[in-house]
Structure formats: C-alpha cells, structure tokens
Amino acid sequence: MSIKQFIRERFFPHMWCPGCGHGVVLNAMLRAVERLGLNKNDIVMVSGIGCSSRISGYVDFHTLHTIHGRALAFATGVKMSRPELNLIVPMGDGDALAIGGNHFIHAARRNIDMTAIVMNNRIYGMTGGQYSPLSGHGILATTAPYHNIDQGFDIVNLATAAGATFVARTTTYHVQQITDILCDAITHKGFSVVEIMSQCPTYFGRKNREGGAVEMMKLMKDRTTPIGSKAFQENPDLIQRGIFVKRDQPEYCSEYHKVIEKAMKGR
Amino acid sequence: MSDIDTGSQEAGDRGKTLESGMPSSEIKFIQGNEVCVEAALYAGLDFFAGYPITPSTEIAEHLSARLPQAGKTFIQMEDEIASICAIIGASLTGHKVMTATSGPGFSLMQEALGYAVMTEIPSVIVNVQRGGPSTGLPTHASQGDVNQARWGTHGDHAIITLTASNHQDVFSITVDAFNLAETYRTPVILLFDEVVGHMREKVIIPAPGQLPLVERLRTSVREGIDYHPYLPREDGRLPMSDFGGVHRYNVTGLVHDMWGFPSGNPQVVQGLLRHLVDKINNNAREIARYKTYFTEDADCMLVSYGSSARSALHVVMNRRQRGEKLGLLELQTLWPFPAHVVRDVCARAEYVVVVEMNMGQVLEQVKLAVDKAQKVFLANRIDGVFINPTDIRNILRLIQGKGV
Numbered sequence: 001m002s003i004k005q006f007i008r009e010r011f012f013p014h015m016w017c018p019g020c021g022h023g024v025v026l027n028a029m030l031r032a033v034e035r036l037g038l039n040k041n042d043i044v045m046v047s048g049i050g051c052s053s054r055i056s057g058y059v060d061f062h063t064l065h066t067i068h069g070r071a072l073a074f075a076t077g078v079k080m081s082r083p084e085l086n087l088i089v090p091m092g093d094g095d096a097l098a099i100g101g102n103h104f105i106h107a108a109r110r111n112i113d114m115t116a117i118v119m120n121n122r123i124y125g126m127t128g129g130q131y132s133p134l135s136g137h138g139i140l141a142t143t144a145p146y147h148n149i150d151q152g153f154d155i156v157n158l159a160t161a162a163g164a165t166f167v168a169r170t171t172t173y174h175v176q177q178i179t180d181i182l183c184d185a186i187t188h189k190g191f192s193v194v195e196i197m198s199q200c201p202t203y204f205g206r207k208n209r210e211g212g213a214v215e216m217m218k219l220m221k222d223r224t225t226p227i228g229s230k231a232f233q234e235n236p237d238l239i240q241r242g243i244f245v246k247r248d249q250p251e252y253c254s255e256y257h258k259v260i261e262k263a264m265k266g267r
Numbered sequence: 268m269s270d271i272d273t274g275s276q277e278a279g280d281r282g283k284t285l286e287s288g289m290p291s292s293e294i295k296f297i298q299g300n301e302v303c304v305e306a307a308l309y310a311g312l313d314f315f316a317g318y319p320i321t322p323s324t325e326i327a328e329h330l331s332a333r334l335p336q337a338g339k340t341f342i343q344m345e346d347e348i349a350s351i352c353a354i355i356g357a358s359l360t361g362h363k364v365m366t367a368t369s370g371p372g373f374s375l376m377q378e379a380l381g382y383a384v385m386t387e388i389p390s391v392i393v394n395v396q397r398g399g400p401s402t403g404l405p406t407h408a409s410q411g412d413v414n415q416a417r418w419g420t421h422g423d424h425a426i427i428t429l430t431a432s433n434h435q436d437v438f439s440i441t442v443d444a445f446n447l448a449e450t451y452r453t454p455v456i457l458l459f460d461e462v463v464g465h466m467r468e469k470v471i472i473p474a475p476g477q478l479p480l481v482e483r484l485r486t487s488v489r490e491g492i493d494y495h496p497y498l499p500r501e502d503g504r505l506p507m508s509d510f511g512g513v514h515r516y517n518v519t520g521l522v523h524d525m526w527g528f529p530s531g532n533p534q535v536v537q538g539l540l541r542h543l544v545d546k547i548n549n550n551a552r553e554i555a556r557y558k559t560y561f562t563e564d565a566d567c568m569l570v571s572y573g574s575s576a577r578s579a580l581h582v583v584m585n586r587r588q589r590g591e592k593l594g595l596l597e598l599q600t601l602w603p604f605p606a607h608v609v610r611d612v613c614a615r616a617e618y619v620v621v622v623e624m625n626m627g628q629v630l631e632q633v634k635l636a637v638d639k640a641q642k643v644f645l646a647n648r649i650d651g652v653f654i655n656p657t658d659i660r661n662i663l664r665l666i667q668g669k670g671v
Contacts, residue, residue: 008517011528044510046356057517057528062510064359065519066352067382073349077356077364080340081314082511085360106345256340263335 003030006040008060015054017125019205019213021172021198025090025119026055028178035183043086046075048100050126052092052119052198061088069099072107075114083253086186087114093134094124097153101133108162108191112252115185115192116164118155121200129203140207156244159193166192167245171220172199174241181243190251197224197239291474299463300325302434302470303367303393306441308333309472310480313362314340316353318372321405322461323395326367347372351379351392358388359518361483361509363445367393370403370412373419380454381420382520384543387497387505389448389483391441393457395464398651407651408461410573413628416456417602423540425547427554428456428602432576434470437463439478440556440599446481447554451546452505458601460624462574462653483507488514497539498525503546548603556599557608561587565594567663568616569646570609570633571623572598574653579622581656582663601629606636618642618666624654 007030016022033043043061047053049068056063062085066074075089096104096118107116123141124130131141136152159167166188170177178196185192199205199216210216225231227242295305304326307315315334317327327343334341340357344350347368354364368376373394383390396412398404416428427447431440437459444455486506488494490513499505508514521529522536530536547554560583562568571579576597583593596612598605613619613633619642621630627645634640646662648654661671 040515041511041513057519060515062515063517064356064510065517065521067378067520070348070352070379073344073352074356076342076344076349077314077316077353077358078360078510079356080342080353081357081360081362085511102345103349106349256335256342260335260338263332264338 003027003034006030006033006060007058011057014058016051017200017202019199019201020051021121021200021213021217022052022055022119024172024175025117025178025196025198026058028175029088029090029117029182030059031179032182032186035179036186038086038186042084043088044075044078045088045090046071046078047090048092048095050092050095050124051121052090053095055090069095070103071095072100072103072114072116076107076110076112079112079114080253080256083113083257088117088186089114090117090119092125093118093120093122093155094132097155097158098133105158105162108159108164108193110252111163111165111190111249113189113191115182115194117182118193118195119198120155120195121198121204122152123200123204125200125203129207141203142207155193155195160245163191163249164193164245165190165247165249166243168193168243169195169197169239169241171197171217171224171241173217173220174224177241184243184246188246190249292477293472295470295472296467297434297470298325298465298467299434299437299459300395300465301329302437303441303457303459304329304333305470305472306438307365307391307445308337309438309475309478310442310445311363311482312339312365312445314354314357314364315366316342316344316350316357316364317366318344318347318350318368320347320369320372322397322464323367323369323372323393325464326393326395347375348379351376351383351390354390355379355383355386355388358390359510361485361507361512363389363449365391365393367395369395369397369405370399371401373412373415377419377421381422381424383454384420384424384426385520386518387452387543388454389452390454391444391448391457392454393459396458396460404651406461408574408624408653409649409651410458410460410575410624411628412458413601413623413625416458423544425544426456426602427451427453427547427600428458429556429600430458430573431599432463432573432580432597434463434468436599438470438472442478442480443556446479449481449483450504451550452507453547456602458573460573462577466574485509486514490514495525496527497523499542503542551603551605552607554600554603555605555608557605558597558599559612560595560597561592562594562596562612564592565615566592566617567594568613568619569593569595569659570598570613570619570621570629571595572601572629575622575624578654578656578659582659585656598629604632604636606632609633609636610638613637616642618644620644620646620659620663620666622646622654622659624648
C-alpha cells in the first residue's frame with residue numbers, strides 16, 4: 001500500500017523551500033499512520049501558523065489549520081467533543097513554544113490524549129528568519145543581527161516538567177526513528193510530545209553559516225546521540241534523542257467521563 | 268398594554284407568546300447569568316469552554332454542574348483565547364457550543380472570533396459587559412463593548428450581536444443566538460451587561476418544544492462523493508459535515524476556495540468576502556429583534572437596549588400617565604444594526620433620545636439611520652452607576668428647554 005493514499009495530490013507541489021526538513025516529517029508521519037493501520041476518517045490534524053503548520057493542507061485527514069499558537073486549544077475542543085478520534089497536532093517551535101507556550105504546558109498538564117509534534121528548526125521561517133525561543137544564545141537571525149541573547153528552551157525538559165506522559169526527540173536525519181517514535185506516540189494514551197529537529201537551510205542555515213540541507217542534516221547526525229549512549233557519557237554537550245518519558249497516568253477525556261458518571265448519578 | 272408590540276412578531280418565525288401556568292413550563296427566580304445557562308441548555312448546548320471572569324463567571328459555574336448531568340462537556344481552559352478556540356473545535360465536530368466572558372476576555376478572543384467568522388463555524392460568545400477600558404470596573408454596569416462586538420476582530424466582516432433587558436428576553440434571545448448561529452453559520456455575540464447578569468428576576472422556562480430550535484444543516488452528500496465545505500447552496504447556506512465523519516476536508520483562516528484550501532485568486536478573495544458580509548447584512552431584516560412601547564404617537568422617542576432599556580421603559584410608562592407622548596424602541600439586535608427599524612419608528616418623533624451606558628456607541632448608528640441627525644440626543648452614564656429614570660428625566664428636561 002502506498003502512502004500516497006494519505007495525501008491530497010492536487011494540492012502539490014508543496015510550498016516549502018528546497019531542502020526544508022518539514023517534508024521529511026510529513027513523509028515519516030504518513031508512514032507511521034500507514035504502519036498503525038489508522039482509518040483516515042478517524043484522524044484529525046490540527047495545526048497553527050507557520051511553515052510547519054502548512055503540513056495539514058497536504059494530508060487527506062480531517063484538517064484544521066488554525067491561528068498562531070492555538071492549535072492545541074482547538075485540538076482540545078475537537079478531542080473533548082469526540083474522544084474516539086486520533087488527534088495529531090504538528091507545530092513549529094515558535095508556534096508551539098512562544099505564542100503557544102501556555103497552551104502547550106496546559107495540554108501537557110491535563111494529559112489529554114493527542115500527539116503534539118514540534119518541528120523545531122529554531123527559526124521563524126514563514127516571516128523570513130527571526131529568532132525563536134529555540135534558537136539559543138549566540139545565534140544570528142534577522143531580528144538578532146549582532147547575536148541572540150535569549151536562552152533557548154529544552155523542549156524535552158519543558159514537556160516533562162509540564163506533565164506530558166510521553167516525551168521524545170529525534171531529527172529529520174533519523175527518518176526511521178521519526179516513524180518509530182510517532183507510532184509509539186500516537187498509540188500512547190495521553191499527551192505525547194515529539195520534538196523533531198528540522199533544518200531550515202533558507203534562513204537558519206544561511207544566517208549561521210551551517211551550509212545547505214545536506215550539511216545541516218549531517219550536523220544533526222553529529223550533534224545528537226541515543227539516550228544514555230557511551231558517546232553521551234564522553235561528551236555531555238551532545239543532544240540526546242529517543243524516548244525520554246513514557247508513563248501511565250489517567251487521561252483527561254477518561255477522567256471527564258468519570259465526572260459525567262458522577263453527575264448523572266446525582267453526585 | 269395594547270400599545271406594546273414586539274417587532275419579533277412581525278418577523279414571523281419567533282417563539283409564541285409564553286402562557287404562564289402551562290403544565291410543563293417552570294417558574295424560576297434566578298440571576299440573568301443563570302437564565303442564559305437555562306436557555307443555552309434549552310437550545311441544545313453540548314459543549315462549553317470558559318475562563319473565570321467577573322461578571323460572567325456564574326455562567327461557567329452553573330454549566331460545570333449542569334452539562335455533565337446531561338452527558339455533555341464542560342471544560343475550564345487556561346485562558347479566554349483557549350476557550351474560544353476549544354468551542355470552535357467542538358462545533359466542527361457537530362456540536363452546539365458556547366463560551367462566556369467579559370471585556371478583557373472578550374478582547375483576548377477577538378482573533379479567534381475572526382477565525383470563526385472566516386471559517387463559518389456556528390458558535391455563541393457571551394460577553395457580560397463590565398466597565399472598560401482594560402480591567403476597568405469589573406463589578407459595575409457598562410455597555411461599552413457595542414463597537415468592539417462589531418469591529419473587535421480585524422478585517423471586513425459582518426457579525427450578529429444580540430442583547431436583552433429582562434430575564435424572559437434573556438432566555439428567548441439566548442435561544443435565538445443559537446438558532447441564528449446555525450442558520451447563518453456564524454459566531455453570534457450575546458452582549459449582556461452586569462445589571463442583567465447579576466440581577467435576580469422571575470423567568471418562565473418554556474416547556475420543551477415551545478420555542479423553535481434550529482438544528483445544524485448537514486450535507487446530504489454521501490460518503491465517497493466530493494463534498495465542498497465552502498460551496499454555498501442557491502439560498503446562500505452552506506451545509507456542514509461533522510469533523511470525524513465521512514467527509515475529510517480542510518478548514519483554514521486563510522482566504523480559501525470551495526474546497527477550504529488557501530487561495531490568493533482575486534476572484535476567490537472577493538467572492539468569499541462578499542459572501543461573508545452579504546449572508547448576514549442582506550438578512551438584516553430577518554435578524555432584527557426589537558420591541559416597541561407606545562411608539563405610534565410618540566413625540567419623543569427613546570431608543571435603548573440591555574439594562575438601560577429598563578430605566579427608559581420606566582420613564583415612558585411614568586410620563587405616559589401624565590399625558591406626555593413618550594415612546595420606547597428597545598433594540599435586541601445591535602448588529603447588523605436595524606437601521607430600517609430605527610428610521611421607521613423614529614420618523615414621526617420630534618426628537619430621539621438614545622439611552623445607553625457608554626459615550627454614544629449606538630447614538631452614532633441612530634444618527635446615521637434617521638432623517639435628521641440633529642434631532643438625536645444622548646442620555647448616558649459612564650461612571651459605572653446604573654442609569655436610572657431620574658438621570659433620563661433630567662436630560663429630557665434639558666432637551667425640552669426646561670433646565671435642570
């Protein structure tokens with residue numbers, strides 16, 4: 001079976017720049033959906049605003065392209081009103097963690113069953129290369145022409161602290177790991193956060209002299225290592241990838257169902 | 268009171284006059300915010316998301332108890348932005364939805380309100396007004412959000428905004444809000460105020476079936492056949508398909524074509540904007556809700572709405588007993604502004620006095636609607652104190668050249 005069945009072919013070619021990592025995420029995500037054997041009618045994809053959020057237009061699911069930063073809030077309404085649906089919420093780093101940071105931590109705290117994908121390219125691409133809360137100190141951007149003085153978030157630590165019950169990280173270089181992790185994340189009952197480090201050669205790469213797409217992907221290969229690897233013991237500056245958190249905790253919609261049962265019994 | 272006529276009866280399709288004592292109707296003595304809750308449940312509310320804010324909080328409190336009793340959904344979100352976003356998501360799956368807030372929260376909701384306008388998602392947004400701007404006067408009376416309801420979100424658009432002055436009308440207008448939201452596939456704003464929201468008053472909860480309810484118009488297109496979410500029928504209405512159902516389509520706040528896919532085609536842009544505005548503004552007569560009191564022979568016409576109309580009505584009744592020819596036009600639809608009603612009802616009046624608790628937001632609309640703008644005056648209070656009959660009478664004396 002081809003993953004072509006999951007895309008809206010008439011809306012291609014896509015609008016992402018040559019070399020953008022987001023297409024890799026799209027591909028790997030569709031392979032996860034295929035592997036899980038999900039019914040297209042049971043998947044709702046909710047996205048916000050930015051390059052990453054355009055992913056929803058290309059897939060043949062129920063797709064909701066919303067406003068900047070609020071995808072998780074819209075998704076909460078969809079999920080709470082139809083708990084049996086599978087919710088996938090792809091977001092950019094600025095979308096999820098700057099303007100949408102509050103919704104991100106609260107969705108995690110509730111442990112509502114959905115899969116939040118943060119496509120982290122450390123830049124605002126759609127608006128032309130401004131620094132994001134994931135850019136990190138010292139980075140150059142169109143709004144940091146000298147250098148960025150903001151410290152970056154660690155998405156894994158943030159999601160873990162906020163209460164997400166599934167937290168993972170991988171990169172667009174590790175294509176098969178994306179699919180593996182997304183299968184786990186989508187099947188997990190609770191709030192899943194998957195950070196996928198992605199390259200933006202057009203803005204981040206050019207501004208910070210990281211080269212083109214191939215060079216940037218090689219950097220992601222060199223700068224990351226599996227969780228707890230020997231390489232990490234020797235060089236703690238490496239970024240770990242893999243599944244950091246996977247734990248059971250009552251899921252929000254199930255908990256609300258208990259409220260309904262109590263209310264219907266007259267408390 | 269044969270001189271009292273409700274404009275709604277002219278419109279033809281509103282609810283029948285309530286007959287107290289009907290076996291299955293129920294009398295309650297409750298707050299306006301609770302009446303709004305009762306009416307929303309009567310209208311079929313399935314999903315409420317909200318955030319605490321004075322003076323609207325009782326709506327969330329009561330719904331948190333009532334909705335789960337009916338197997339329906341209440342959720343308290345992290346802010347007002349998330350609240351309106353959540354109800355839009357829930358409406359898409361085929362549910363009747365509502366949120367409730369006050370000025371500061373309503374400000375936060377404006378971007379998502381525009382999203383609901385653009386994506387044509389039925390929803391009801393209650394704003395129990397407080398004094399503004401900013402945190403303003405959380406527990407005081409004001410009607411300062413009339414223009415925000417109209418133009419709070421960016422870009423050209425049309426919007427429906429309704430209000431009411433007493434609890435029976437709060438009930439019927441809330442049911443109407445849900446009906447209009449479904450009929451026109453649009454967000455509808457219920458603009459109540461602190462006085463109506465917190466006042467306790469008798470209300471008759473109509474028996475089920477007594478007020479007409481409009482259910483969602485769903486597509487008859489079968490599974491496997493292309494469904495166009497944004498292709499209007501000949502009558503301008505767009506049948507919907509529930510998210511999670513058999514038709515998979517795209518919804519976006521970008522300008523979109525009939526598939527719901529982003530488009531920058533000038534013809535598509537123009538067509539969509541015209542559709543969004545025309546579907547409401549061309550039906551302004553259908554959407555107009557109002558009441559008239561002694562308007563036939565009135566020399567002096569008061570125009571008011573919300574709690575201010577209670578004081579205006581008191582003045583009219585009081586002065587009529589003394590033979591003075593005062594009348595009242597009480598507006599219940601604020602947007603689209605029922606200019607045709609104002610023009611007709613005020614045509615014979617020597618002067619028109621708009622009674623409201625702001626600096627003249629409806630006054631400006633009335634001036635535009637009547638033949639002579641010079642004959643329109645403002646009776647207002649902006650100090651957080653409920654405008655009372657004496658305030659109105661004092662201003663009438665000034666207008667009549669009698670001094671204070």
